[in-house]
Amino acid sequence: MQQLLDRFIESRGWTGDWAIELVYFLGMLFFAVALLLVVVTPFTGIVSWAERRIAARMQSRVGPNRVGPQGILQWAADGLKCILKEDLIPEDADRILFTAAPYLVFCGLFGAFAVLPFSEHLVIADLDAGAFYVMAITSLVPLGIIMSGWASNNKWSLLGGMRSAAQIISYEIPAALSLLAVVLAAGTLSLQGIIRAQGWSPADWFLFRNPFLFTGFFYFFVANLAEGNRTPFDLPEAESELVAGYSTEYSGMRFAFFMLAEWANLYVVASVVNVAFLGGWNVPPIAEGVVLTILQMVVFAAKSLVLVFVIIWVRWTLPRLRVDQMMLLCWKYLVPLSFLNVLGTAVWMMIVPEGSAAGRVASWLLVLVGLSLSGLFGLRVRKNLKDADVGRLYLNPFS
């Protein structure tokens, strides 16, 4: 990006700091806005469609399949409907906070896209403190949620906002600690640096680097689910208890912003987990130039989308936790275990130096463990299908 802008400035023969600054500023702004408008918004829409279709199939239903081919334009229809709806602000609501809250939630999540890489060179900003930035900027989200809960002047909204605050403050700790173990192994906070510290083969991923990081993957994943208010941690918007939680009083486009943020969060969580544990955009050295970039984008997107699928899958499998169970899981299980993780990773790095034969053997053993777990899972699925007497498998993903 920077080289591109440099070339642009040279070709125009512009001099003077202010012109260069302005071009940089406008270029970055243009790129960021284009990214949000062209990539992220349709992506969140399509993910919302995909989630509904996958959920439907898991419940033996069909899901939205009428708008566009196989219903893929459902999100556009929903968005259009939201725009046409009346924008209600309750009379007793705090108008300023009420109107600002959805944008804060939206900004918090879309800010994270600034450091998320798409390939080795395609990244808006490769911050040195990228991992820290992601943790910090997504903390804007609970602020927005509490703001919306408070400003709505509605007990359900307030309860939802408070729950969200409690949840995110609690789960920030295991998430940060698990990421810390990764940072220890990578030796850098930069997301690109973390990816470069891994390799293309699964044995080079941090997921399989050592047993502590292997379990750390699960802690990080669970903690991120909780931070993103996804089921089974969707207590802030538990519809059976709190109507719709903090978004109860919102309507029209403001409500759509909350939904947009929720599905954008899906991709943020998936890519951060992907960067930290699954090797990001690393590909085997078989191409170069544009082909390499495209290959890296494809690999990165594929890994992220698999994780998005897993998150959706978890949502439609597990029931919602109770508030006390949610706190119990965090403080009694995740926090001590992730402390153990940081310690274990540090000790492991001292005993087994990086790149040593013992380290390679341990990695491949862990890959084997992962593969055998997947195999067990496959057997289990086959047994379920056999028990249900399905007969012929129905493999058509549509209709």
Add this chain to the structure above:
Amino acid sequence: MIAYVRNIQDACASIFDGMAVTFSHLFRRPITVQYPDRIPRRIQETLPDRTRGHLEVDLDICISCRACEKACPIECIVIEDVRIPKDSVAGVDGKETARVKEPTRFDINLYKCMYCGLCVEPCPTGAIRFTKEFEGATDDLSRLHLRFVTPERREVVLRKGEGYEREQAEKARKKAEAAAKPEGGKQVDPPAAGEESKEGDKE
């Protein structure tokens, strides 16, 4: 400490099992029936036999006994009829039933009907019955006011009624003549009374 580890183990095992269950559902055929357009046959054909859809009356076997009208708890059935020359009809079960009246009007207000089936139970010939049709949505309520007797049919029935009156008048006249012969001009009233009651029926 043991309980702590067992908790973790239980959680992992149950999540593992649960995920396997939901994943296996991805390979099963959805059971949704995509009514109304994406189905191989009309939905009405696939409904069970005892479906309570719209009511229907087979006027050819209706004997106008008014059992349905009396049974209806919300009075959505309205019947008017005339006496006709006595004949008999075969009910849906094949049993012959005598018929002395035929409806000149048989209306069912489907927008009042609650599909309780109390009119179907007492019908001696099975003339009134449920169909499998249920799509009653309309922007015109009068479309749900079913009039089973068409104007043409009404004409036919009324003519039958006139035939009955002529028959009765003939009978009465013969009876009167027969009575007049032995006793002489004593019974003039009965035919007149008969005329009156028949006129009442006709209306």
